[in-house]
Amino acid sequence: MQKEEIEGKICELLKTRSQFNGDNIQLNCDLRDNYGIDSIALVELLIEIECEFDITVDSNLLTYECFSTGAAISDYVFKKLAV
Amino acid sequence: MGEKIIQNVPRFYEPHVSDCFHNALSAQLLNQGLNPNIILADYLSFLYDNETGFMGVNYLYKYNTSVEFTEEEMNTSFELVFFPVPEPFNREEKYKLSKDRLVVKMYLENDSDHAYKRLKELIDQNIPAVVAVDLFYMQYHKAYKKEHGLHYVVITGYNEEEGWYELFDKYRLSGSDFDGRLPIDEVRLARASDNPQNNVLMGEFTRPLQNVWSEVEIHNEFTIEKDSIIAVLEESCKRMGSQKRVLGYQCGFDAMDALLYDLENKKSEQLDERNLYLFKTYYNETFKTIARSRKRFKVFINEINVLFELQSEIANLLEESSRHWDICANLSLKLGITKKLLLLEDIINQLKEIKQIEINAVELMNKLSRG
Numbered sequence: 001m002q003k004e005e006i007e008g009k010i011c012e013l014l015k016t017r018s019q020f021n022g023d024n025i026q027l028n029c030d031l032r033d034n035y036g037i038d039s040i041a042l043v044e045l046l047i048e049i050e051c052e053f054d055i056t057v058d059s060n061l062l063t064y065e066c067f068s069t070g071a072a073i074s075d076y077v078f079k080k081l082a083v
Numbered sequence: 084m085g086e087k088i089i090q091n092v093p094r095f096y097e098p099h100v101s102d103c104f105h106n107a108l109s110a111q112l113l114n115q116g117l118n119p120n121i122i123l124a125d126y127l128s129f130l131y132d133n134e135t136g137f138m139g140v141n142y143l144y145k146y147n148t149s150v151e152f153t154e155e156e157m158n159t160s161f162e163l164v165f166f167p168v169p170e171p172f173n174r175e176e177k178y179k180l181s182k183d184r185l186v187v188k189m190y191l192e193n194d195s196d197h198a199y200k201r202l203k204e205l206i207d208q209n210i211p212a213v214v215a216v217d218l219f220y221m222q223y224h225k226a227y228k229k230e231h232g233l234h235y236v237v238i239t240g241y242n243e244e245e246g247w248y249e250l251f252d253k254y255r256l257s258g259s260d261f262d263g264r265l266p267i268d269e270v271r272l273a274r275a276s277d278n279p280q281n282n283v284l285m286g287e288f289t290r291p292l293q294n295v296w297s298e299v300e301i302h303n304e305f306t307i308e309k310d311s312i313i314a315v316l317e318e319s320c321k322r323m324g325s326q327k328r329v330l331g332y333q334c335g336f337d338a339m340d341a342l343l344y345d346l347e348n349k350k351s352e353q354l355d356e357r358n359l360y361l362f363k364t365y366y367n368e369t370f371k372t373i374a375r376s377r378k379r380f381k382v383f384i385n386e387i388n389v390l391f392e393l394q395s396e397i398a399n400l401l402e403e404s405s406r407h408w409d410i411c412a413n414l415s416l417k418l419g420i421t422k423k424l425l426l427l428e429d430i431i432n433q434l435k436e437i438k439q440i441e442i443n444a445v446e447l448m449n450k451l452s453r454g
Binding site: 038039040042043044046047059060062063064065 | 258367371406409410412413414416417420421426429433
């Protein structure tokens with residue numbers, strides 16, 4: 001899967017999870033500050049991403065710090081799919 | 084009728100605070116020129132009750148049905164703060180203050196007029212008031228008219244003629260970020276609420292707020308002595324080393340072993356409604372709180388930087404431990420949502436790593452306190 005395609009899907013998923021600014025998802029913005037996605041919503045989002053891309057997020061990386069932007073999530077998914 | 088506004092009260096918020104009371108009290112302490120990162124440094128610990136499955140840091144995180152506690156229950160966390168038993172406000176009552184501990188008195192008042200009058204007196208004396216409210220009545224919060232919950236805010240002013248309080252609530256961990264005015268009548272309802280609750284573990288219950296508020300009393304020669312700092316380290320080492328019990332519960336590494344044992348047993352249990360609630364809500368919230376306690380202790384260690392050596396090593400270990408507690412919290416939530424019991428193995432492995440990291444941190448703290 002191309003990186004752009006992954007980013008597009010991540011943006012769509014972020015849009016549905018965002019509390020605000022959902023119409024203007026920027027991949028490099030902090031999810032909590034810009035879209036109101038807290039640590040609970042982030043875990044829910046990552047579960048959705050696991051289903052969407054048929055991957056499993058490494059438990060050791062399951063922190064807000066590792067996935068604080070759409071870009072960080074997209075990069076992770078891209079690397080996972082490339083393995 | 085009157086108006087009074089206290090200017091320039093620090094709008095404190097740090098993501099490592101233990102709860103909304105800690106955050107509001109920190110603003111009050113800062114306003115008095117005191118450092119909450121040292122004064123409100125609770126001991127590094129871990130508590131577990133294998134009868135109920137509840138855990139905590141220096142007291143168990145459980146679902147209380149009252150805001151009243153015994154003196155022992157009130158005083159398990161801090162070296163530098165004494166909390167007397169909460170009771171109705173009594174103007175004549177004076178506490179014997181010491182130079183090395185400040186007093187934080189919690190007052191209860193079932194008569195809302197009396198509570199209102201005392202709040203006004205505090206603000207008139209330029210003392211910001213830390214008061215409990217039910218979020219159900221706080222129109223700036225997402226829980227407004229939806230969910231009940233005890234919460235602490237800081238009231239800094241009032242205007243009786245126009246009927247408003249000036250207050251702030253910067254506890255962003257629960258989605259608060261308010262700084263403005265609210266109707267006195269609404270805050271009055273919020274302070275006197277019965278605060279009804281309902282969850283899978285407890286069923287329906289209430290936790291009446293009784294207009295609870297706190298007042299800080301400080302000896303005019305209060306100072307933070309090196310001995311008090313060492314006492315925080317020593318007590319933390321004792322608790323983590325399971326050398327004492329707190330409120331009758333196991334502490335430290337023995338308590339972690341008991342939790343690990345119980346989690347191993349859960350592998351063969353049904354994921355019924357109670358267990359799902361435990362993982363999705365109780366473990367998630369509690370592990371998050373413990374993760375913050377490790378960051379808070381790290382902040383304390385860094386604050387005492389000028390006094391001791393070895394801090395950076397301890398601080399790094401606490402940061403790492405906090406990260407693993409945070410992962411445990413997120414894994415618990417994930418398990419609760421996906422119902423994949425396999426994730427329990429990952430939680431157990433994280434807890435084993437935490438235990439080793441914290442053993443290393445406590446060894447260094449022991450050296451620090453002896454040195």
